[in-house]
Amino acid sequence: MKSILFLILLGVSTALPAQTLSLTEQQLNQHLASQLGREFPVTLGSWLKAAVRLADLQVELGRQQPDKARVSGRGIVTLDQGEQQQDWDISGDFSARPRFDSKEGALYLDEFELLGYRLNNSGAGSQGGLVMPLLLQSLADYLSRYPVYRLSEQDPLRRQLQDQVLSLEISPGRLTLQGLDSLP
Template identity: 35%
Template sequence: MPSLSRRLLAPTLALLLGACASLTTTSISEQQINDYLASKAGFEKSLGIPGIMSAQIRLGDLKSHIGRSAPDKIDLDGMGDLTITTPAGRQAMSVRLSLRARPDYQPAQGAIYLQDLELRSITTEPVDVGAALTPLLPMISLSLSQFLEQTPVYRLNERHEKEALAKDHVSGLNVLPGRLEIPFSLL
């Protein structure tokens, strides 16, 4: 009899532990982050080199790609408008940026921010004016980095039961292809 109860106990415990593990994680998909970015985050900035060149950049249509091209990173693609003004005149163009950053959960805000931003690429339409951006690239990169460190890419939603439970009890942030997995402990 004791061996029968042990044989029943082991699968029961495994099932129970598996159920508890699923109750203590929540996932945020790329689509959830993209929806959040579309409704909450828009980047607009004026920057320049006084007397030489100034730029007005506006980015929207930010799309995330989680853990697909680099482990523990989120890639963001953004499109927008850029206007450069120099003593020679003004040029308006479309701009497309590719960024990569590390997601970071901030418990006090219940939100995910991006840290350690890398500006991976920038392309413009018309193409021939892209070289004019070279002096501005460090400023664009710094401005985007500051923006994404201060503007969440996702805030846990207290109307969703698991996200509300997780908010103050997050024990990490795992980057998996297509989603962020947020483990939390209720104890």
């Protein structure tokens, strides 16, 4: 009896079409463009505070590593050390792992790893070399709390995937969320 019930459920579940939603790099980058100009506060203890205003941000999917995204960006950092304030123009490259949060219906980037950075102005001096890796890692931690894409509640497929995502796959230039239709 149990095996018959299992076979019936297996037959019903395999008869259901798989629901997929593909997101391209272009879609993610369009969403990220809405974040440009926004200022992110970064605190590095009581002696150093900073605000980072994003000027450029791009995501590449699965091109460098098959299961990761590469995030490249440029930001203007206003560094505040008590009475001294400096503005730095920096560029950074990160590797990150995409994660879908089904409760929020949002795609996040986690596990940021700093790949490299460059100071685009010479005003930072030797202090920049000491502070920049720490500042960039703090910014990566901060950005991992904000989605790079949020599913729309208006689309029935997206609403369904929001509740029942089964897998997340990355291929060069594309991220795919896969789910199954729920039983009636």
